[in-house]
Amino acid sequence: xxxxxxxxxxxxxxxxxxxxxxxxxxxxxxxxxxxxxxxxxxxxxxxxxxxxxxxxxxxxxxxxxxxxxxxxxxxxxxxxxxxxxxxxxxxxxxxxxxxxxxxxxxxxxxxxxxxxxxxxxxxxxxxxxxxxxxxxxxxxxxxxxxxxxxxxxxxxxxxxxxxxxxxxxxxxxxxxxxxxxxxxxxxxxxxxxxxxxxxxxxxxxxxxxxxxxxxxxxxxxxxxxxxxxxxxxxxxxxxxxxxxxxxxxxxxxxxxxxxxxxxxxxxxxxxxxxxxxxxxxxxxxxxxxxxxxxxxxxxxxxxxxxxxx
Numbered sequence: 001x002x003x004x005x006x007x008x009x010x011x012x013x014x015x016x017x018x019x020x021x022x023x024x025x026x027x028x029x030x031x032x033x034x035x036x037x038x039x040x041x042x043x044x045x046x047x048x049x050x051x052x053x054x055x056x057x058x059x060x061x062x063x064x065x066x067x068x069x070x071x072x073x074x075x076x077x078x079x080x081x082x083x084x085x086x087x088x089x090x091x092x093x094x095x096x097x098x099x100x101x102x103x104x105x106x107x108x109x110x111x112x113x114x115x116x117x118x119x120x121x122x123x124x125x126x127x128x129x130x131x132x133x134x135x136x137x138x139x140x141x142x143x144x145x146x147x148x149x150x151x152x153x154x155x156x157x158x159x160x161x162x163x164x165x166x167x168x169x170x171x172x173x174x175x176x177x178x179x180x181x182x183x184x185x186x187x188x189x190x191x192x193x194x195x196x197x198x199x200x201x202x203x204x205x206x207x208x209x210x211x212x213x214x215x216x217x218x219x220x221x222x223x224x225x226x227x228x229x230x231x232x233x234x235x236x237x238x239x240x241x242x243x244x245x246x247x248x249x250x251x252x253x254x255x256x257x258x259x260x261x262x263x264x265x266x267x268x269x270x271x272x273x274x275x276x277x278x279x280x281x282x283x284x285x286x287x288x289x290x291x292x293x294x295x296x297x298x299x300x301x302x303x304x305x306x307x308x309x
Contacts, residue, residue: 022087032115037099039086044096046122047086048277049079050105050112058304068307075105077308078128078294098122105277110241113277117284124252124289127278130296135268136256137292139245141188142213143275144180144222145238148172150205152232154198165205166196172229173209180211183224188212188273208238212273215243219283241275244282244290252289272298 021027026038035051052071060069067077082099091097100120102112131137150169155162163171177189193208213221219242227235246253248269260267278290300306 022083025086030115030119032112033103034112034115035101036120037083037086038096039089039098040091040096042094042096043123044098046116046120046125047082047097047099047128048113048116048125048281049082049099049101049128050075050277051079051101051103052105052107066307066309068305070304070306072308073130073296073298073303073306074301075128075130075294075296077296078130081295082128102277110277110280113280116277117281121285122288125278125281125285125291126252127276127290127292128294129276129278129292130294130298130301131270131292132297133295134260134265135270135293136253136260137270137272138248138253139215139271140243140276140279140292141215141271141273142217142241142243142279144211144213144225144240146176146209146211146227147236147238148205148207148209149234149236150232151199151202151234154201154203165203166194168233169194169205169207172233175229176209176225176227176235179226183221184211184214184217186214212275213241213243215245215271217243241279242283244279245271246289246291250289252291256291256293274298274301 022037022039024039028036030036058070060067060072062068079099079101086097086099089097098120100112100116102116104111105113127137129137148169150165150172152165152168173189173191177187180187180189188211190210190212191207192210194205195207196203196205198204218224221242222237222240227237229235257267276292278292281288281290296306296308
């Protein structure tokens with residue numbers, strides 16, 4: 001969904017905790033604000049969704065076959081499926097299923113996922129993200145988010161030697177992309193925000209530049225990237241999450257492959273250019289298999305036309 005609104009997700013988690021009681025399932029809200037459902041006891045699989053919310057600007061509609069509205073694809077459909085499954089499934093002895101609805105997945109803090117990483121250990125993880133019912137997501141690109149500020153003395157725009165802060169930003173972006181190409185030739189770069197204004201006798205531009213980092217690039221890639229440009233320009237690292245790719249030969253992927261085969265479905269394995277809570281968990285959960293699976297077309301993510309059928 002779009003940017004998380006703190007009070008809204010607090011209300012959402014409290015509502016789901018109070019009204020989502022299922023016989024044989026324990027539920028609670030943890031210290032990060034995540035909603036947690038547990039069934040069984042022993043070695044456990046974590047099913048990790050997210051419950052970011054937006055202000056009520058997009059009306060949710062439903063009929064007998066379809067539900068539409070902001071967030072039904074990314075990623076309430078996945079989370080609802082996890083909870084419904086927990087209601088219906090018979091958990092084997094000495095096993096536990098834990099469904100966690102994490103907060104702040106859609107913002108840079110990822111506070112919910114970091115809390116899960118540090119306080120909810122698991123033996124295997126299924127992340128609730130839209131892959132489509134016949135696909136399995138094995139990996140996501142990482143995210144390097146840079147805050148760029150240009151602050152320089154004003155000059156008349158007609159001056160022959162004047163370079164505006166806007167022109168200068170695009171030169172900087174081109175230079176940083178060139179430097180990143182030496183580290184990750186397959187990166188994806190996107191400017192997500194530009195704000196230009198005047199401050200007394202200074203021209204100021206603030207921008208956010210995102211680099212999507214391929215799985216397999218060294219985790220310390222930021223230390224390899226030269227961020228020095230000039231005295232008028234500062235570049236701050238706002239977030240640096242490495243990419244992640246799960247192995248196809250692990251037990252979790254094999255279990256999904258067997259289930260697909262039983263349904264006579266040919267599974268397609270995906271690597272996405274986006275970033276998810278999978279990346280956050282993988283920063284320390286080195287030997288834990290993590291995949292993403294869920295209903296919906298991810299091309300509709302963050303789209304006013306989101307729907308599930």
